[in-house]
Amino acid sequence: MGRGNQTNKSLDAQPRANHRCVCCWMPEIMLGPRVRKSPYYEATVAAGVSAFTIYNHMYMPTSYGDPAEEYRRMTERVALWDVAGQRQIEIVGPDAASLTQYLSARNLAGLKSGRARYAPICDHDGYLINDPVLLCLATDRFWLSIADSDLGLWAKAVAAERGADVQVFEPDASPLAIQGPLAEDLAIDLFGADVVGQLGFFHHVGVELDGIGLVLCRSGWSKQNGFELFLTDGSRGVELWDTVMAAGARFGIGPGTPNASERIESGLLSFGSDNDSRTDPFEAGLGAWVNLDGEYDFIGKTALLKRVESGIERSLVNVSFADDSLSAASLPLEHPRSVRLDGQVVGELRNAVWSPRLDQAIGIGLVQSSATTPGTRLTVDIDGVECSLVVASEPFGTPRRLFSAT
Ligand code: THG
16 A cells, blocks of 8 residues: 555554464564664665664664574674664763762772773662673763663762762764674774784773774673774764775674674673563672672662672573473573473573574573572473473583672
8 A cells, every 4th residue: 555545544454463373473563763773773774684672772683684694603703783772871070980889889999091891780779770881981981881771860860869070971972893703803904903902801992993983992792702893973873884894894794783692602691681670790690790898889789788698599590401392493582481490480591592502502590599500400381392401510601600799
């Protein structure tokens, strides 16, 4: 039906599905002005994006339609990710350092300009509400590079209630990531060996690329090595995307997205997927980035001290599927499922994916302490199929640090 002859009647005439099968029904999410578009949006559409998620009220690509090739690209070559949905919250002013410390459970003492830290943030009950990367741009200027929750509202409210002399706002700063073993070679081509050679992990520096202003940081949500290019002029997103793609051609670059298989293999937390609304950072395996013994106060500290004293009751564990009863079609999980130990519910399977590296299905469980011992057998019902899980001894890549409160 043409747009020109739409009437109220023609709305009634639109087809309606009269049968929906829960296991194969794929609804669309409507695009519209309520959700923001990233500066790279048009470039991702031109590159063939096939699915988006919504992250910090912005469309963020999750697939270009070929998961196997996208995994290979990022683990063997280099992939270009639109991760502009990782928005920045800028805190600037005389009280910026003290406010940022009060917001974060991580000890920020000694954080210098040009450095970043992974800095979990809790509410007053000690529950995790975000796990940003914190970039220090100057001693009185910080960016919280946030996961998917409204941390800007939180930071603004806390600043106002404390009478802090700061400004809190979302700047024009949109990360574009290059991730993969050849990301370093590409970065050297783009920015020069001098700049890249001096940039340690979580170090950042202001650079220009063909006159486009960027903050270049050695970071990214994978363990494949890589960089994030924080574009500071949102009108130049497509230009930046095209420049990086052209330079990356000789390294076999292609479009990609944060990759659920790789990040579960590597033990990186996906805030909002792995945790529920009452998960503390110790349960989430982020204990190594929480400091309870410092002189300073931070939101959630009192609650966390109590919790540690009475014993942490749950933990994230990596699990592998013990048999091949689960078909790849059921992955990734659409929603968490209860897991059982000897028939009793002991927690949830929060996420499950196919692991190309291990050639089996793996997942992340949030389970009671009685079910965290490596080798423990658990069961989970997925679409009527009872699957058997084994708690893995440690994450499949690097160790997840549990219960450390230093
Ligand atoms: N980059 C930027 N912003 C982000 C993310 C990112 N915001 C949202 C989300 N990702 C935040 N989550 C993480 C989780 C883990 C890491 C980074 C962001 C990470 N962890 C390393 C690890 O676990 O080994 C290093 C942590 C450390 O040693 O301090 O990199 O990806 N801009």
